Amino acid sequence: MTHYEEAIEHISDRSMDDRKRAMYRAGCVAMDRVKDYEKAEKHLNALAGLDFAYKDVGERLDKLQKLREDSET
Structure with missing residues (x-):
């Protein structure tokens, strides 16, 4: 995880x-391995800001929102 974050920088x-x-x-x-939804949302939102059509970023952001909503109930 930290290697990807360092690479981004x-x-x-x-x-x-x-x-x-x-x-x-x-x-x-x-999102998938560490289950750190806050970090996942941070990176995927940054990517969506650059290119919302990149792979399945929109679907992943929708899934993250659902996971957060489910964990709050």
């Missing part, structure tokens, strides 16, 4: 595809 704006990939993977790892 160090990848230059000229390598936007690599930055998007790192954000996506950080969000997926946080």
